[in-house]
Amino acid sequence: MIRKATKKDLSRIAEIQVFNYRLYFYPIFKSDEYYFDELQVPSLMQKYEADLDSVYVYDDGVVKGFIKIEGTYIARLFVEPVLQNSSIGSKLLEYAVKEHKADSLWTLEKNEKAIHFYERHGFTQTGVKKLEEGTTEYLVQLRRSVIAE
Numbered sequence: 001m002i003r004k005a006t007k008k009d010l011s012r013i014a015e016i017q018v019f020n021y022r023l024y025f026y027p028i029f030k031s032d033e034y035y036f037d038e039l040q041v042p043s044l045m046q047k048y049e050a051d052l053d054s055v056y057v058y059d060d061g062v063v064k065g066f067i068k069i070e071g072t073y074i075a076r077l078f079v080e081p082v083l084q085n086s087s088i089g090s091k092l093l094e095y096a097v098k099e100h101k102a103d104s105l106w107t108l109e110k111n112e113k114a115i116h117f118y119e120r121h122g123f124t125q126t127g128v129k130k131l132e133e134g135t136t137e138y139l140v141q142l143r144r145s146v147i148a149e
Helices: 007-029 032-038 041-050 088-100 112-120
Strands: 002-004 055-059 063-070 073-079 104-108 123-131 138-144
Touching (some): 002 088, 007 063, 073 088, 088 112, 104 112, 112 123
Antiparallel strands (some): 002 055, 063 073
């Protein structure tokens, strides 16, 4: 169900990110220009096409979520909003940890739902935070302790 993304997946990957950004981040940042003008499926497709080797999709006949892994860093993890809470995100995260030894990520400090999700999967806040570029909002760093198996 989890596989490396292909060019055919680009529109779904971009759609999933756009829907998540508008639903969860627009209420925080309230930038009409970014969320309804700049943030478009075609431009995101182009960005992901250049990095396709680091993107994996959850596909059970339909792409329902994706994760972008850079080394051991989780750069993105999104699930189609109407399908959240159906273990798709958990499966993607578990895949990243098991297959890629993923152990770190940043998430928006106000995104408590995401923070709790990652904490349930063994990630803890490091106490390190930084400003999201061009905003007054903070990102917090989470790390997963490596447990000998």
